[in-house]
Amino acid sequence: MNKKHVYVLSGFLGSGKTTLLKRMITFFQENGRRPAILMNELGEVSIDSNEVEEGTPLRELLNGCICCTIQGQLESQLQELLGTECFDDLIIETTGVAHPVEAIDAIMTPLFADQLEWKGIITVIDSLLWKRKGDLDIQLRQLLHEQVKHADLIILNKTDSLSEMERGIITYDVQDLNQIAQIFITNYSEIPMKRIAQLQMGEKKSIMKTTVNEHLHLSVYVHTFTKSVDKRQFENWLKKYVDHLYRMKGYIPFTHTTYPVLFQYSYGMPIYIPEDMNMPTNLVIIGDNLDKEIIENELKELEYSS
Numbered sequence: 001m002n003k004k005h006v007y008v009l010s011g012f013l014g015s016g017k018t019t020l021l022k023r024m025i026t027f028f029q030e031n032g033r034r035p036a037i038l039m040n041e042l043g044e045v046s047i048d049s050n051e052v053e054e055g056t057p058l059r060e061l062l063n064g065c066i067c068c069t070i071q072g073q074l075e076s077q078l079q080e081l082l083g084t085e086c087f088d089d090l091i092i093e094t095t096g097v098a099h100p101v102e103a104i105d106a107i108m109t110p111l112f113a114d115q116l117e118w119k120g121i122i123t124v125i126d127s128l129l130w131k132r133k134g135d136l137d138i139q140l141r142q143l144l145h146e147q148v149k150h151a152d153l154i155i156l157n158k159t160d161s162l163s164e165m166e167r168g169i170i171t172y173d174v175q176d177l178n179q180i181a182q183i184f185i186t187n188y189s190e191i192p193m194k195r196i197a198q199l200q201m202g203e204k205k206s207i208m209k210t211t212v213n214e215h216l217h218l219s220v221y222v223h224t225f226t227k228s229v230d231k232r233q234f235e236n237w238l239k240k241y242v243d244h245l246y247r248m249k250g251y252i253p254f255t256h257t258t259y260p261v262l263f264q265y266s267y268g269m270p271i272y273i274p275e276d277m278n279m280p281t282n283l284v285i286i287g288d289n290l291d292k293e294i295i296e297n298e299l300k301e302l303e304y305s306s
């Protein structure tokens, strides 16, 4: 089964996410791929969904943010989408106030993670808003920074009315927060679409290793266990990664239990919850600068040595 490529569109309200979404749909369709859309809006009624032409599978998640209030709704919509629609790419437009890490956490649920291939976060910046960032509330400013820091690709949009000098200053400012993601200076989110399709986890790993300053590079890895592992060995392995982890969750088949155990890890706290039935043995790992290949090999080694 081909995994569905997952793209998340992040960026503050009105920055140009829907404009980009429409371009992505056209690009994918022209290249023989079938995109599906999950659109999250804070209000009770979706406004942007009218922008998506009929025939493209679209699910709306209204009245809350997937990263907090309506996580459950997201899970059921994803399940329904995966079960009933044929598609190759899943584009998720988040609300303007979504925190990128929390959004990934909500999307990459262990129940379906093995059907999804995480491609990355594309953050669209409203450069006019960024220009007057200093006047904004501190929390809002922090959110804008988070959306930039965790991006795999950045679109500096709405630059038509900016001077050369202003463009330069904003680009420098954004680059300072994220030295890894490529930045495109655009109007109406017009970027070379091939760059989006080329996004893949780990493409910037080698750059990371040569970067002097520590910068965030969000990685998502999904491991599907095919054998049981020893709990103590797993815990020893986990210790190595605590400084790099945001979140880990999934069902781990341990040698001492009948059914895979639900494992949750956040803010340094591992939690093990026994299950009384078989669940898909997917472990979702979200962290900074994770080397997918190394983790995969290490976990496989645990499986074969337990």
Ligand SMILES: Nc1nc2c(ncn2[C@@H]2O[C@H](COP(=O)(O)OP(=O)(O)OP(=O)(O)O)[C@@H](O)[C@H]2O)c(=O)[nH]1
Pocket (backbone or CB within 6 Å): 011, 012, 013, 014, 015, 016, 017, 018, 019, 020, 048, 095, 096, 157, 158, 159, 160, 186, 187, 188, 189
């Ligand atoms: N002047 C100008 N307007 C733009 C540009 N890009 C988008 N817009 C307009 O800005 C408005 C908001 O764009 P959207 O693509 O809907 O932005 P969004 O991020 O999806 O907005 P929300 O769904 O509210 O979060 C629309 O009217 C767009 O046509 C740009 O580069 N320049």
